[in-house]
Amino acid sequence: MSGTTRDRLTPVTHTVGRPLYYDEGRGTYHAWCTDADYEPVSTGLVMAVSSILEVDPADLELLSTCVDPDALNALVVHWNDAGAEPDRGSITFPFARCTVTVHSDGEIVIDPDSPAGT
Template sequence: MSKTTRDRLPPVDDTTEWPLTYRECHGTYHTQCNDTDYEPVSMTVLMAVSSVVGTEPDDLESLSACVDPDALNAIVVNWYEDDTRASDGSITFPFNECLVTVYADGEVVIDPDRSDGGRVHP
């Protein structure tokens, strides 16, 4: 019986610097990118995936190989500035053998078992 990535990774507790929670029912990790944060969403993605896979951010594959970090940051800033944004707007991309989804409300969802580009349901 082979183990999935989720079986190998322990749930992540909240930390002061990067609050990250695990939803056992979906097997996904969640964090929030707040519109008042100084750090761009691309940094939130790097730090959260780093915590999930248990490695240093510098040891991850290049984020720019999966998604344009500047475009990702610009989209999220645009969502925050647009009061009429759709509440279901999102962007999903594979990153470091995980599937990452960033939602218009700032939620970042990481699914360590799906890097195939499929839809994540939080």
């Protein structure tokens, strides 16, 4: 669900480095990566998942076992450069016992209760 409005989400206070929000109705966490962000989307999603699971990022499986981080970063840059409109694209994959969806508008949705492919 790309284009989530942050005003209906609850900010999560125990995060590391990136604002993270919780959607109580769906049980999902949300973060956003934009062109202005210093870190690539792959780093942002690892940090978000580590905050959600309350583990050190180094203790997570390697993101590269689920998706090519460079390809993911390039895809998001392409979406940004192309001026993609919301809901114009997304990629979903399992990571660290979660389902992660990255949308073309920079929204990252993490479902810790539903690993993709199960």
